[in-house]
Structures are given as structure tokens and as C-alpha cells.
Amino acid sequence: MTETGTITTPVRSAAAPPVLGGLGLFTVLLGAALPLIDFFIVNVALPTIGHDLNASEAVLELVVAGYGVAYAVLLVLGGRLGDLFGRRQFFLGGMAAFGLTSLVCGLAPTAWTLVAARVAQGAASAAMLPQVLATIQSATAGPRRAKAMGLYGATAGLSMVAGQILGGILVAADIAGTGWRSVFLVNVPVVILGLILAARAVPETRSQHPEPIDAPGTVLLAISLLTLLVPLTEGRAAGWPLWTWVSLALFPVAAAAFYIVERREDRGGRTPLVPPSLFSLLSLRRGLVMIVPFSIGFSGFMFVIAVALQRGAGLGPVPAGLALAPMAVVFFVVSLCGPRLVARYGTRIVTAGGLIQAVGVSLLVVTAWRSWPHLGVWELLPGAAVAGAGQALQLPVIFRIILSEVPPARAGVGSGVMITTQQSALALGVATLGTLFLSLASTHGMRDALVTTLLVQLAGVILTAALSLRLPRTIG
Known part of the structure; x- marks a missing residue:
């Protein structure tokens, strides 16, 4: 109370903007890793699933495709719903649904039950994953956002390779007699941990001007x-x-x-749902064009190498998965250097990464031609390691480029568009390169099929490197 007897009313400060701390970033990156790991983890488990559930090749392809198609179809909608109702809320709901559907996958008594559960699991992933990038875009800024986006890209790339390695280890370990079922059941305790952390550390964000569906x-x-x-x-x-x-x-x-x-x-x-005006952003448009050939080649290679090593080279799930360990290790190490390299050299490192990956794929072509069927971790190490280094210089940076000019109010829409493009391209890679490989294998033999498919992937790598020349030199 003042001397004149009037009461002063304190001025209420504006609400502080949401901040994504270290634990929160770890939690959303965990949520980003789970769907990508699950897309690839079944590749090395498919032969065991087919034998155990008496599933035909067409049904086994549905186990992969059902997840991927549901995931791709619903991603943009998931981003929009997060903008509308709250991204933290949808992240929690999507993660809980992912854990539940993973449990159903792991307990599936028949092949068609597994296919249905995988479709539901893809839908749950579509609710969870767009919230990750939208939260990063809305709750970080400046160098923290650049670091977070770099870590997201590193997580995405590493998850795709690690999923296949983890799948082989879990199938061979046959934990408590679960066999292939462990590749799904392992998600349950991870989801429980993620839900506990998310409830504590992930801030709520949403669009300031939400639009109806x-x-x-x-x-x-x-x-x-x-x-x-x-x-x-x-x-x-x-x-x-x-x-x-x-x-x-x-x-x-x-x-x-x-x-x-x-x-x-x-x-x-x-x-x-997908504003055409969003594509007026040069960085988003050019980055999306690049992510298509990159993702088609990435997923196609992962599927084809899993089939070739198990059916053609006669490797078990663990050796087939571990053959890609050098790629995963090098990808992780090099991706940690990405933010500093971008700060110094700009987007030119994307072009350099494409050229390095092209060398790595060329080494894999030579190895497959000369050493077949004696392929394993040591034979594939030089090509896989070099290719992994090249991929690490591209993927995290492309993600940053695509979202660099997207305003926070459209973070959910922008991230949904980006992930939908990537996921559709991943599904296309399995469909197109997988179909090419399996068709050639039945007529020309496994070695020639593998070499031809790798050469097609090499063409995609060269295309990605050429497209990178049109990128702006710096990232906003």
C-alpha cells in the first residue's frame, strides 16, 4: 500500500517460453529412435517369423509394409493434432500406444494378428514422432536448436542401422524362449521409462493459432x-x-x-493439412527433394543386405546384423562432428558427404562381386565404414536445412511433411530396390542381384550429391 492509500498492482510478466532441457531432449530423442528402430528391426527376424507363424512371403512383406504405410499415411495428421491439442500430450499418448501395440506384436498368435498389430504400431508412431521435431523447433533457439537438430539427425541415422543389428542379436539370444518376439517386447520397458521421463521433463507446446483438421x-x-x-x-x-x-x-x-x-x-x-505456401521456402523444398533419393537408397540397402547375407551368404541373424556395425559406429562418431563442420564449411559438407558415400558404396560393389558368398563384417568393413561416414555428413544436415526457415507456429506441419516424405521414401526403398533384388535373384543369382541393386543405389547417391550443389551455403 502506498502513502496515499492506493494499492499497487504488480505488472504480470508474460509467460516464459517453454524450454527443452537436456533430460527433455534425451526423452524426445528416445521417442524419435523407437519408430525408426522398429521399421528396420524386423528385417533380420523375418525368416524366423515366417517359420514360426507359417507365414507366406506376401504376408511377411505386409509385416514390414503395414507398419511403414500406416506410419507414412498418418504422420502429417499426427503433426497437426499435436499443434492443435498439445505436442506433449500427443507424444505421451503416442508413446503409450506404441508400447501397447509392441506388446500385442510380441504376443501375436498368428501372422495376420501380427500384421494388424504392426499397422496399429505404425499409427502410434505417427502420433508420437512429429511431436519430437515440433517440440525441438518450439522449445529451443539459436545454437541449442542447431545442436538439438544435429542430435536428432544423428539419432535417426543411427537408429536405422542399430535396429537391424539389435534385431539380429535379440533373435539369436532367444531371451526366455521368446525368439523373434523379443524384437517387439523389448520396446515395452523402454516405453515405460520414456513415459516417466516425458511426464517430468518434456514441456507442453502447441500452435498459438491452431486450425481445425x-x-x-x-x-x-x-x-x-x-x-x-x-x-x-x-x-x-x-x-x-x-x-x-x-x-x-x-x-x-x-x-x-x-x-x-x-x-x-x-x-x-x-x-x-499440407500448405502449398510452405513449399515457397527454398530450403524446405530443396531439402525434401534430396531426402527422397537418400532415403530410398538407405532403406533399400538395409533390406537387401539383410536378405543377401542370410539367404545367400548363409549367415545367421547375429553375423548378418553385426556386418553393419562398422557403418553404425562410424555414423555415430562422424555425426557428432557435424555441427562444427557446418559452422565452418556450411552446406558444402553435404556434397562432400555424398561423394564419400559414393566411394563407400563403390567399395561394397567391388566386395560383393569379388568375395561372394564369403561376406561378413571384415569383408564389408571398408565399404560400410566409408558409406557410414558419408551418410553422417548428409542426413543430420539435410534435416536442419529442411526446417531451418519453418516458423514455430508451423513446426508441427513442417516436421510432419518432412517425416512423411522421409518415411514414404523409406517404404519406397524397400518396395523398389527390394523388388528389383528379389526379382533378379530368382533369374540371375544372388551375387548379380546384389551388385546390380548396389549400383542402382550408387546412382541415387550421386543424384543426392548433385542436388546438394543447389543448397544455400549457410543454414539459418
């Missing part, structure tokens, strides 16, 4: 991705029936309809 856009995006991914992943095993060609013919029609609807919403001042 774009139902027409959501449906048309789902139709577009389904008409492309389902026939490509299932066509070869099903014998390319008429429905696969009809579906592929519908894809450009659905994609054009999606674009027209989204452009109309955008011009009307509303926020569509």
Missing part, C-alpha cells in the same frame, strides 16, 4: 500414399494382379486432387 486433405493424402505404396510393396509377391496396376494408375489422379484441394484451402486463408 483438414478432413478432405487428410483423406486425399491417405488415398495418394496408399495407391502408391501398397501396390509397390505387395505387387511382386502377389504376382502383379490387375488391382496393383489400377491402384498405380489412380495415384497421379489422387495426388492431383490433393494438391488442388490444398491450394484452394491455402488461398482461402485457411491452413490445409
Whole structure:
């Protein structure tokens, strides 16, 4: 109270912006790792799953494709829902659902039960993963954001390789007689830990101007991705029936309809599921174009090498998984140097990374041609290590480039678009390079099929390096 008897009212300060601390960053990166590990962890477990559940090759492909397609189709919607209702809330809900569906996968009594559980697991991943990047974009700034984005990229790349290694180890370990089921059951305790940490350390963020769900856009995006991914992943095993060609013919029609609807919403001042105006950002547009050939080659290689080493070279799950250990180790070490290299050399390190990866894939081609079928960790080490170094100089930086100009209010939409593009390309890699490899293996033998597939991947690596020349030299 003042001398005149009036009461002073303190000025209320504006609410402090959310801050993502070290423990919170670790937690969201854990959430980012789980879906990517699960996309690849089943590659080396498929033969055991097929034998145990008496599953045909077409059903086994659905175990992989069902997860990937559901994941890709729902990612942008997951990002939008996080913007609308709160990213922390959807991160927690998605992680809990991921743990539950992992448990169902691990207990699946039949192959079709496993396929259904994998589709549900992909949907849970789509609710969880977009919140990771959106939270980083909204709750960090400056050097902390650059470091967090670098760690996200390192986590993503390492998870894709580590998933395959971990899958081989778990299948061979046969923990408590669980066999292949452990590749899913291992998620449960990790999810419980993640939920405890997230409840304590992940701040709540959401868009300041949330928009309602774009139902027409959501449906048309789902139709577009389904008409492309389902026939490509299932066509070869099903014998390319008429429905696969009809579906592929519908894809450009659905994609054009999606674009027209989204452009109309955008011009009307509303926020569509995927705003076409978002692609006016040069960094996002060029980064997305690069992530497609990179991810197609990455996932295609991981699937093909798992099949080649087990069916062709006669390796067990552990040796087949450990053959990629040099790639994982080098990727992790080099990716830690990424932020400093970007600060010094800018985006030129992406071009350098592409050229280094091209050398590594070339070494793998020579090794496969000269040493087949005697392939193992030592034979593959030089090529895998060099390729891993090149990938580490590309992937984390490309992620940073794509989101560098996206405003925080559109963090969920931007991250959803990026991850959907990446996930669709990962699924395309398994479908296209996997189909090429398996088709050639039945007619020309496993060695020639592997060499040819690696040469196709090499062309994709060269394309990625060429596209990187058009990137802006610095990252905002």
C-alpha cells in the first residue's frame, strides 16, 4: 500500500517460453529412435517369423509394409493434432500406444494378428514422432536448436542401422524362449521409462493459432500414399494382379486432387493439412527433394543386405546384423562432428558427404562381386565404414536445412511433411530396390542381384550429391 492509500498492482510478466532441457531432449530423442528402430528391426527376424507363424512371403512383406504405410499415411495428421491439442500430450499418448501395440506384436498368435498389430504400431508412431521435431523447433533457439537438430539427425541415422543389428542379436539370444518376439517386447520397458521421463521433463507446446483438421486433405493424402505404396510393396509377391496396376494408375489422379484441394484451402486463408505456401521456402523444398533419393537408397540397402547375407551368404541373424556395425559406429562418431563442420564449411559438407558415400558404396560393389558368398563384417568393413561416414555428413544436415526457415507456429506441419516424405521414401526403398533384388535373384543369382541393386543405389547417391550443389551455403 502506498502513502496515499492506493494499492499497487504488480505488472504480470508474460509467460516464459517453454524450454527443452537436456533430460527433455534425451526423452524426445528416445521417442524419435523407437519408430525408426522398429521399421528396420524386423528385417533380420523375418525368416524366423515366417517359420514360426507359417507365414507366406506376401504376408511377411505386409509385416514390414503395414507398419511403414500406416506410419507414412498418418504422420502429417499426427503433426497437426499435436499443434492443435498439445505436442506433449500427443507424444505421451503416442508413446503409450506404441508400447501397447509392441506388446500385442510380441504376443501375436498368428501372422495376420501380427500384421494388424504392426499397422496399429505404425499409427502410434505417427502420433508420437512429429511431436519430437515440433517440440525441438518450439522449445529451443539459436545454437541449442542447431545442436538439438544435429542430435536428432544423428539419432535417426543411427537408429536405422542399430535396429537391424539389435534385431539380429535379440533373435539369436532367444531371451526366455521368446525368439523373434523379443524384437517387439523389448520396446515395452523402454516405453515405460520414456513415459516417466516425458511426464517430468518434456514441456507442453502447441500452435498459438491452431486450425481445425483438414478432413478432405487428410483423406486425399491417405488415398495418394496408399495407391502408391501398397501396390509397390505387395505387387511382386502377389504376382502383379490387375488391382496393383489400377491402384498405380489412380495415384497421379489422387495426388492431383490433393494438391488442388490444398491450394484452394491455402488461398482461402485457411491452413490445409499440407500448405502449398510452405513449399515457397527454398530450403524446405530443396531439402525434401534430396531426402527422397537418400532415403530410398538407405532403406533399400538395409533390406537387401539383410536378405543377401542370410539367404545367400548363409549367415545367421547375429553375423548378418553385426556386418553393419562398422557403418553404425562410424555414423555415430562422424555425426557428432557435424555441427562444427557446418559452422565452418556450411552446406558444402553435404556434397562432400555424398561423394564419400559414393566411394563407400563403390567399395561394397567391388566386395560383393569379388568375395561372394564369403561376406561378413571384415569383408564389408571398408565399404560400410566409408558409406557410414558419408551418410553422417548428409542426413543430420539435410534435416536442419529442411526446417531451418519453418516458423514455430508451423513446426508441427513442417516436421510432419518432412517425416512423411522421409518415411514414404523409406517404404519406397524397400518396395523398389527390394523388388528389383528379389526379382533378379530368382533369374540371375544372388551375387548379380546384389551388385546390380548396389549400383542402382550408387546412382541415387550421386543424384543426392548433385542436388546438394543447389543448397544455400549457410543454414539459418
